[in-house]
Amino acid sequence: MGLLQPILVRRSGDSYVVIDGERRLRAMKDLAISELILGREVVVDVDETEADARFKQIIANVQRDDINHFDLGRAFVMLKEKYGYQYKEIAEIIGKTPHYVTSKVGLIKRLIPEVQEIAATDMDAAKCIQDTFSDDERRDIYEMNIKILEDIARLPSELQKTAYLSIRAKAMDINEALRYLRGLKRHGLNAAEAQQEPRGDLMRCLLKLDREIEALAGRAQSADRMSRQELLNKLESSIEKLNSLYLRLKSGAGEEPERARALV
Known part of the structure; x- marks a missing residue:
């Protein structure tokens, strides 16, 4: 062997x-x-040299899928501060853009250690779930986009932890998170939180409902006859609830009762 x-x-x-x-x-x-x-x-x-050896380790790590953004940032900082490499040189050697290198450095330089630790733990947990569970089971796992973390790092240190935990708790996508962070920078914490409610939560519920319906449609195709009948009964009940909600919302929007008809 x-x-x-x-x-x-x-x-x-x-x-x-x-x-x-x-x-x-x-x-x-x-x-x-x-x-x-x-x-x-x-x-x-x-x-x-020791710097050459360290650099080879980094190049090998960059080629791996499981590289930690924070470990990479710390390595880049070490190469510059201890061994004299410029970030532009590092980018050229590893085949990345200068922004790639400086963004990782920015996480280490600006993001408070507590948030670095929480985010690294969340990333490791998300990767473990991705590697272990099926597609359906992974569907609702939230993994924060690295661009969101980079933007959190630009906040004042006293707002970073609150911003991270709020975005994670509400499972914001990148557009929602960046809007929230812009509001946080301009108007402060209370105003930014107020802008998220209630529209943001409603939209997240609707998006989650869409994902669940798509998953249900995929599974229903392989259900046996007995399971399909049970599924039909459940669907009828769910459709009745959705219709009831739809009619209440239509009526509340000022539509005349005779025109507010059920969807199905």
């Missing part, structure tokens, strides 16, 4: 430090493989 991609190490005193391939090395240990072939399964980097 061999490795398709060798493990990259660097000499450190009397031992070696793994630069890229920690997971591969753990897998080999789990398989009780105690010896690796030097030059084929293990490659030793020579004549490189």
Whole structure:
């Protein structure tokens, strides 16, 4: 058994430090493989600086889907402040835009540590759910868009935690969240919260209802005859409730009773 991609190490005193391939090395240990072939399964980097080694670690991490935005930002800050790399240089070497690099740095520089910790935990939990559960079970999992986090980081520090928790609690999409944050910057917390109610909550309920109907339509196709009959009974009950709500809203909007007819 061999490795398709060798493990990259660097000499450190009397031992070696793994630069890229920690997971591969753990897998080999789990398989009780105690010896690796030097030059084929293990490659030793020579004549490189600590900054070079750290940079190779970052490049390897950037190519992984599970990279943490905050860890990446901290690594970029370290490369600049400790080893002298400019953010533009970092962007060119890893094949990203300068904005990509500076936005990650901005999370570390401006977002308060408490929000960084909460957000990192939420991201890890969301990824675990995404990797573990089915599409239907993942449907209602809320994962905050990174652009929202970047905008929260631009708020005064005393507003950041409240803004993050409010956006998460209401599962705002990116447009809702950015509108809320703009209101927060211009008018303060109370005014921004007031703008979200009640229209924002109503729209979120309607969007969730749409998603649930789509999911139900997909599952109904595979239901057996008995399940379909039960489903029809439930649907009739739900339709009656929706019709009743629709008629009340139409009447409340000033429409004449004889014109306010049911949908179905």
